[in-house]
Amino acid sequence: MASSSNISELQQNAKERLRIISGHLQKPANREQLRVSANECKAEAADRSLEKTGTIPKRRQDILKWNGWGYNDSKFTFNKKGQAEFTGKRYRLSGMVLPALREWFEKTFGASLEHKTPARSALDPSEVPPPILNEGFVQDLKGTAIPFSCEIEDRIFRAHGHCLHEVFALREGKFERVPDLVVWPNCHNDVQKIVELACKHNICVMPFGGGTSVSNAVECPSDEKRTILSLDTSQMNRILWIDEKNLTAHVEAGIVGQDLERLLNESGYCTGHEPDSMEFSTLGGWVATRASGMKKNIYGNIEDLVVHIRMVTPRGVIEKSCQGPRMSTGPDIYHFIMGSEGTLGVVTEVTIKIRPIPEYQKYGSVVFPNFDQGVACLREVAKQRCAPASIRLMDNEQFQFGHALKPQVSSIFTSFLDGLKKFYITKFKGFDPNQLCVATLLFEGDREKVLQHEKQVYDIAAKFGGLAAGEDNGQRGYMLTFVIAYLRDLGMDYYVIGESFETSVPWDRVLDLCSNVKERIIRECKEKGVQFPPLSTCRVTQTYDAGACVYFYFAFNYRGLSDPIHVYDQIEHAAREEILANGGSLSHHHGVGKLRKHWLQETISDVGLGMLRSVKEYVDPNNIFGNGNLL
């Protein structure tokens, strides 16, 4: 555990570590140091005047955009010279000029800086529907002294996730049903009280963690007539204890990924769970959606990491009585919770596995002559079970996209070196620049083992025509996933809308699925009257024994369309149909939410759906957790 004497050293360690891990995260300056706290919840509750903050404050809008992705201070803009730059200080890319981005943007989408579609600058309160308040509930809630709010800004912030249509509606200032009340429980007991009151007064509770959903999961059902209470878990953000003997930590479910890693790092540990949204998504959210992290090859996905779950449901609290590492006690009840998407209750506390911070970390990249060869290599790596912490294969379009995000080079020498590299690969090795693709790698562990591992992987890659292409390319590849969401906001300023979606698929179908889905998108765009060729690109982001996870980016310029969101939805729907027709799954880690529930029945069979329904009926007969996800 952290002792105050060496805290600065640990802090230094943590800083260094974070810089390496995500390549971009900087510790927010001027923030009160978060302390690992094993305080009893009750003690805290008695002293509420002392504001305790993680990264996410109660008034999220103070640091986060209310109508776009991420921090208020970080965004892409075109400066006076017409060059793209990224503002703020938080990311590695912050403050940098990206000279190639504009050309890529204009060429790929047929977009122009002349044609702008700016968002509304401020919220118009008159457009937000007035809250439906259950007076009895509000009175009882006041009695508990748990903080709550009916302010418009607070309610709007929790009315959406980050689906394209949600953000688009915010930018246009269109609101349908929004939560009526926001409440910030401080601990498990607070949640219990809230749920009891909700049951007593029959109101609808929607748990809200990071709000990074891309499945429509936090959108309020428009036909909900009861009071909708948004239960914001952000203040339940403490690590309650760390058990170094068993390498587990007991953590409140509202903690966001970056805080969890930072706090554990201070004690020399990490979870290794790093979903792309880890800056904002929460532990409870990961459990509720069956999340997957970038480094799952070493640390596992959320279902592998979780040891114990505590959830408050209308029937009471569900948890297991011991922390045995594996049990044969009938179907695992945690598997009813993982992926329940807030339909059964609120996850309040989770015991999660932790690992010592790895000694050494190294990025890498491999260029392949084409996507087919790249997939063949990843398959071989999976077969030999020697996948590094992360291995991702970007297709050619994404490779070019990555290049567009290269910052201005500081010296002639670097630019000369880049030119030389390019010459070597395209001219000397004969790779077609419009075919080649790149795999990005991240190795972790003992220094020696990492180097050994690295050699093994590069040897396999060589058999498939792969050429090592340096650490820098690898690191930039990972950075892309963190800034892509910011880039979408830039696109939306210039008539470009887009989204990502994912699937998992058996190895033998990976290539066919990728090419068919990309082609389907292009064809659908044409048929739906999209005037410009779309960006339709994919990457293989995870490898498993029996298959892989594939991630698609899809964006287009909507100038000339009267209802771009409707067109977009139709195309995404078609793309999902194509995925399913090609043997892909409904979702690898984004979840079902409301966006994909249309297909759940055919995915898990009638009986399967009936099983889930019967659980819901038992646990929550009055549909208190009525967010309408999944079923």
Place this chain on the structure above:
Amino acid sequence: MGESPDIIKEEAAEILEEMAQSLQLGIIRFFAFTLSKAFKKLFQRVKVNEEGIQRLQQAIQEHPVVLLPSHRSYIDFLMMSYILYTYDLSLPVIASGMGKIVPLNVITYFADFLGMKIVGEMLRMSGAFFMRRSFGGDKLYWAVFSEYVKTMLRIGYAPVEFFLEGTRSRTCKSLTPKLGLLNIVTEPFFKGEVFDVSLVPISISYERVLEESLYAHELLGVPKPKETTSGLLKARKMLGDDFGSIHVYFGHPVSLRSLAQKKINRSNFNLVPRHIPRKPTEDIQAFVNNTGYRMVRLQQENMVVSPWVLIATILMQDLPGVDSEYLIEKTAWLRSLALLFGAFLDWPDHVPTSKVVASSVALHHNIVRNVNGRVVLIDEEKPNDNSSDDLVFKKAVTVLMCASYRNQIMHVFIRPALVAAAIHTVCNARKEEVFSYFNFLRELFANEFIFTPGNAVQDFEDGCYLLVKCDAVQILKQDFVVTETGQSTISFLVAMLRPFLEGYQVVCKYLSEEVIEGFTEMQYVPAVRIFAVKMIISGYWLFLFNIYPAVHRSTNMAMPLWGLFSKVAHNPTSKL
């Protein structure tokens, strides 16, 4: 069973060796040169719709392409390869499908035909197609063959070509589609191995079919002439003859994906590894069957009909001949009716009908002759025999040849003709009654003409629409009324169907009168033939000749006819 994998592998490799061709461009060039010489000798012209070629070019760039030409002659696939070569498109891989042609015969035939044995070898080297043995029951061959075709599609090496009808149609009527190969080429799409497959219907129409007399003999049960020396001699003789023009129409590529949309759930293929062959499910079978019919219909739509076809149609109703004045007048009338019904007529511009008729008659001098102002069918000369059997035979050959040209326009008339027959037969002209009789006939002829399964209502509506369009019929509320002028049209259409109905009648008569116990197909076909000849000799003259196609054509024919027999027995509707 029980053979070691090594032996099977070896066998498979042999089969593959036999199929796979080594492409040699020099040979192809030489071959194209020779063919063009031969074609120029035989035919006046070959007309190709160039916009169709452009569409094909586009389609080849986008998705794997399957070429589906109609099959009337051995020439068909040579013509296809020749045209694609001429237009600088990749040569198709020809999968010779079901049926009983042993393709090696094809080679010998043409080797003989052109008087050059090496041509066969050259065809192999042209890399344009692979051979197929007759593989009834040879599962290994089938497996290797289908994998070969699918691989061609997946890698998009070249368009795949095969004949939906399975074999050459001896009667010049379209045959019902055979589904084996269509199943193979649709599978890569269902399994997600390709994004889409373009099916391109191609209609090849011959003004004069090379094998016209050969087919007539075959239908009459005379074995094909030996293909060696006599064939060679015949071929020489043929090269001096004029076979008119050929029309090759490349239809619009049909996207398999759009056909299958909302009909086939491709995720049904998710649970079994894709390399494991599975029997197609019922919905897939139904879909492929439907697609087959649709494609044959598209072939029919673009078949070019020559003036001679109209003349043959008229002659078939007035055997053995008619006044040439009457013929000219009637041809002009039929021409306008056919155009109204949407036939794709190749009628020369600014030429009087009389001249068109005269030149058609001249081209088909082996079938008809103008004798003293009458156009009459000629009898084939067979000097040595004078038995009555033989007289019938002699007549039969020419009539069958003539009928085969009439058959080329049946697809245009069949729907209105069935409606006309129904109106003609049913006393009460109420729509439901007419429809139910129409439906009876349509089912009766399900193997005779091309009707898309499950499309009865649409077929009926189409027929009605055309009859109304040509003013033959008016529909008052729910009743049909034949107009005064329409009577002749109705009679003509009914007469067009008569030979087919009577052919079926003869078969029924045979089955009810002569058959005592079970029989094999080998016995059945000749027995019906003898029975029919007897009837003719005994003075029961009828347009019987069409029964030959009916009884000869399909091995499955006996079975529907049994069913048919019981149907007819219970429906005494022989008012015709």
